Amino acid sequence: MFTRFFFLLRAYGVPVTVTEWLALMRALAFGLALNDLQRFYSLARSVLVKSEAYYDQYDQAFLAAFEGIETPAVIAAEVWEWLQDPLGFPGLSDEERRRLVEELGEVDLDELRRLFEERLAEQTEAHHGGSRWIGVGGTSAFGHDGVHPGGIRVGGQGRSRTAVKVAAERRYRGYRTDVEVGTRQFELALRRLRQLSSRNEGLADELDLDETIEQTAENAGRLSLAWRKSRRNAVKVLLLMDVGGSMDPYARLCSSLFTATNRSSHFKDLRFYYFHNCVYDWLYADPGLARRTAVATNHVLHELPSDYKLIMVGDAAMATGELLSRYGIIWWGEANEEPGIEWLRRLRRHFDHSVWLNTIPADEWDRAYGAATIRIVREVFPMFELTVDGLTAAVRKLMVRY
């Protein structure tokens, strides 16, 4: 049942690892929450789940694993079994098994077994009052199931819900934020986009030890402190994002990237604009492409020097006419005198470093809808798929010196 719970958690998408599993086993062997399924519910959650975003999945897995459990005595039996053979835990990958062995090196199993036996023995004796975890709630599940029907009474406070019922309520449904998954990894990838400034901007706030010694020596031994300006990141970024139409399925992915970029406070400057399918005469400051937020593409090219790193985000999938023809734009508000491809080339020429992040996975570029235009755009921009690995590779490309 326990191992089933572990794999159910994973199946529901809770990222549990053997490190956490071991912590749970230790806590149980210490005698925390042995006789009370409600306690077990919150103990296991506090050790295994590290974000309220997964509480809902945890509830579902708990329900699936423990529904119909009459008495938590089975928990004790399973902890005992585990203590006899901690590595006999089935279904682990080699990597996980290796890690488990490593972590077990820091745990005194004999001590744990002895402690656990002690706790179990205490269970069957009369209660000692509130000095120990077990028995604090006044319930003893070992041989006394008749005292509280179901054997899984909630401890204290007179609440009468059982753990399984609590789990079934799924109170944490609203906290699921699957949207956020990936943001941190994107953020980490973007951190490599870093180029330290020369020491001639900003505040002098760092002690320059070499210079201090030099000056002090020149000063005939009288101390003269020298300060220098600390180096800061000088990278400036321009992000252009395709929105609407074929991009809608990727809205979540793009919003992760957007959040990550926006949070990356280490850029010296960061500009965002939006476009639909292809860049023409106008860019938009608003993802709804509202007219009043339009900025001439030429203006952006004029305003931003070539050392801005350009990141284009889009699927590059469109009708060939949209890319290659005059007046090919499908956006009703505009008419383009020049084909979109010219604008793309102009952007590419203007900026020293630019990449295109494609929301379509790389292995589908040849056969996806829009394969023809993807091929043409790839001739203009170095293209990477919008995954953590793709972004990492793209960042590397952006940092190359010519």
Add this chain to the structure above:
Amino acid sequence: MSSAAGVPAPATSAPRVPVYAGTRDYIAAPELMQTVNVAVQLGRPLLIKGEPGTGKTMLAQSIAEGLGLRLIAWSVKSTTKAQDGLYVYDTVQRLYDGQFGEGDVGDIKRYIKLGKLGEAFTSAERVVLLIDEIDKADLEFPNDLLWELDRMEFHIPETHETVVAVHRPIVLITSNAEKELPDAFLRRCVFHFIDFPDEAMMERIVRVHVPDLERRLLDLAVEAFYWVRSIPGLQKKPSTSELIDWVQALVGGGVDPQEVRRRLPFMGVLLKKDHDVELATAALGRRR
């Protein structure tokens, strides 16, 4: 399996671990109390998350008070570095002292100032260490502290000294989830998410702050408060402290309890953004 070859185990060999049971001015939910004790017993840092106004920081004070330990609080800011928590080497002071011949410059130890973490490690008694709002700092900050928190020791290269915790401090970390924390860090923590208080709990909290309050006004205000929070699309939901301010405004303004429901007087105390006020006004219109 036989334990230690027939030697009888001493009767009280189980680790003596203090049990936290809440304090008078801080009413912790049973689940939270249990989680605190799990973290203490496992010797793992306890990570607390929750909306502003759910009493994350106050929990640390309550744990310290409840267990009779000293509290060392380290408030993290956006410029805080992990190193600041360990120690700071005051080079400039040492150079000045060298210049003016004050003190023993040869003794580098005098210029090593321990940070909050160092203070907690070297304390003669066990302490509660609060690392408040860890997510405020740089992305790498939690990872930089991982080793120190795990091993409970750090090395000072300047003096070739290793600071090892005399007593493993009880570590409490709070986060507002502005940034996600790294997985390696999370694996080592015990986690608890403090739910937003329910209506009954909230009435108790408001009573602590505004003691002489008409029952009916309190009921209506709390009801209206949860109704406002339930309006979809709010940019910033009002929190406990805003409710307390609002109740005080209602009392001070001598508002007729009937009006509370009907037109949300002093709405600006609850909602700080124009967008939210517009939403609430529209929702109020639909309700009438």
